[in-house]
Amino acid sequence: MERMIFDLAKTPLRALNQFLHHDAKTGSIEKVVVLNPDGAHNIAVGLDCPVEVEVRGHAGYYAGGMNKTGSVIIHGSAGTGVAENMMSGKVHVKGFASNGAGASAHGGLLVIDGDAGLRCGISLKGGDIVVGGSVGSFSAFMAQAGRMVICGDAGDALGDSLYEAVLYVRGKIKSLGADTRIEPMSEADLAAVADLLAQAGIEHAPNEFKRIASRRELYHWNADANQEY
Amino acid sequence: MCGIVGLLVKSPPLRERLGELMVPMLIGMTERGPDSAGLAVFTSPLPVSERKISVYSGLTEAGADFNWQGLGHDLKSHLGTTVTVNARGNHAILTTSLDPEVIKRWIKEHHSKLHLLSTGRSIDLYKDIGTPAEVAARYDFASLKGSHLVGHTRMATESAVTPDRAHPFTAGEDFCLVHNGSLSNPHGIRRMLEPHGITFETDNDTEAACRFLEWRLREGDDLEVALQKGFEALDGFYTFLMGTPDKLALIRDPFACKPAVVAETDDYVAIASEFRSLAHLPDIKNARVFEPAPEEMYVWNA
Structure with a gap:
């Protein structure tokens, strides 16, 4: 397998991203290794081919953002907005992720081995997120489609104003957001959790998870509600 | 947007290198705060x-x-x-x-x-307008020695770009505070403090937070109690980093709107808005790196 190494201590980030956006599409390189990321922003954003990017260290903001068919693995932590607006492919953070992880992702799989910060999966639009640790407050706010598997705890206002995304939480939920409720796990839910955990390489029993979904009471304007929700 | 940095060294020999270790941290936050910079260093009393x-x-x-x-x-x-x-x-x-x-x-x-x-x-304070690199060179930050320091790079949003509105702010003795964010009730805090005889030198929102917390400390609260009252009284977005002669303290607002990351080794605790400013520190690859949680107090002893 052909491999390219970009040492960001010596090479500008722009050279890396230009390579990934142009040369990598020819398919001659299957894997790109990024050394000394040192918290740089925008590492491997906008991937548009099935290349594998391995980041050895801590990434800054928006790592793997807008990913399409690529695969990004970060051996460290990720800053704000990792895999933001991902379309497909996979982003795997071996450490923790900061705020807004996987925000508005349309597809693909984001795996965070450690904790995720606040607003994880905010406005999720079809992507899947598996968090090995806990998530901060306001996670899955207004999430429209897709699934989140949270192996640890969830902070305040989980799934506030949720649409059709479904959340699975193994630990404690500090508080549920508006129009969100805990529902029984069906066979399909157990299978979905088992499948996502397997894809993430995290081992837990699916029946330890709770299902959280929308009450669907905020979907439509209710003229009789008298502004009491 | 602004950048904050803090560094506390645990081993006495590293006190000689405090400034030298910090300068790249400050310069690393230039994109977050290009208009002014400053720092407070705490020396032997x-x-x-x-x-x-x-x-x-x-x-x-x-x-x-x-x-x-x-x-x-x-x-x-x-x-x-x-x-x-x-x-x-x-x-x-x-x-x-x-x-x-x-x-x-x-x-x-x-x-x-x-x-x-x-x-x-214990405190020496420097702040001025200019890029972090310019300010660091102007005052030879690299030569500073001490046990811990609190630094800031400013991108002004709430008041004018002038040296006195740069951070850190101080109040009373041996207390300073830097701020990334913007407060929504600084005028209310000022109106509450002024009848206590507390006067303000600028119209900056951070000064209100600084004087509020120093007032609580002077009224007898310990740092943790004062910070708890800060959570209750101060509204808005903030990551605050504070220095006293023997402590560094960090808090973030309940929404964690402004970033912070901490790296800790046996030799030091380093705090910055982003990891970019920590990447050069010695043995950083083996440091325990974590993101401080919102509405939690983090206090490190010098």
Whole structure:
């Protein structure tokens, strides 16, 4: 397998991203290794081919953002907005992720081995997120489609104003957001959790998870509600 | 947007390298704060009877050519006591065994454009407009020694770009605060504090937070209690980093709107808005790196 190494201590980030956006599409390189990321922003954003990017260290903001068919693995932590607006492919953070992880992702799989910060999966639009640790407050706010598997705890206002995304939480939920409720796990839910955990390489029993979904009471304007929700 | 940095060294030999380790941290936050920079460094304390006052002359007509030795002479002839003046360009550290309030009152009366930056037994403070690299070079930050420091790079949003509105802010003695964010109720805090005899030097929102917390400490709260009251009283977005002679403290607002990351090893605790500013630190690859949680207090002892 052909491999390219970009040492960001010596090479500008722009050279890396230009390579990934142009040369990598020819398919001659299957894997790109990024050394000394040192918290740089925008590492491997906008991937548009099935290349594998391995980041050895801590990434800054928006790592793997807008990913399409690529695969990004970060051996460290990720800053704000990792895999933001991902379309497909996979982003795997071996450490923790900061705020807004996987925000508005349309597809693909984001795996965070450690904790995720606040607003994880905010406005999720079809992507899947598996968090090995806990998530901060306001996670899955207004999430429209897709699934989140949270192996640890969830902070305040989980799934506030949720649409059709479904959340699975193994630990404690500090508080549920508006129009969100805990529902029984069906066979399909157990299978979905088992499948996502397997894809993430995290081992837990699916029946330890709770299902959280929308009450669907905020979907439509209710003229009789008298502004009491 | 702004950048904050903090560094606390645990081993005495590293105190000699405090400034040198910090300068790349400060410069690393240039994109977050290109218009002003500053820092407060905490050194070994002076004897109980002595105080040092950091003074800035950049707002005077003479600027960096201010006659500091003349100021020393005048203070001696008017107040009858020797004030040691350690000056460099537009900055000086006055050391005195007189009540510092007497010195500061005299300076305000006779040199109203001199800006008093800090007072205490341990704190030295520098802040000015310019890029972090320019400010660091202007005051030779790399040569600073001490146990811990609090630094800031500013991108002004809430008040004008002037040296006195740069961070850190101080209040009372040996206390400073830097802020990334914006407060929504600084005027309410000011109106609450002013009847207690607390006066403000700028219209900056961070000054309100700084004076609020120092007021709580002076009223007898310990740092943790004061910070708890800060969570209740201060509304808005903030990551605050504070320094006292023996502590560094960090808090973030409940929404964690402004970033912070911490790296800790056996030798140091380093705090920055982003990991970019920590990447150069020694042994960083083996440091415990974590993101401080919102509405939690993080206090490290020097």
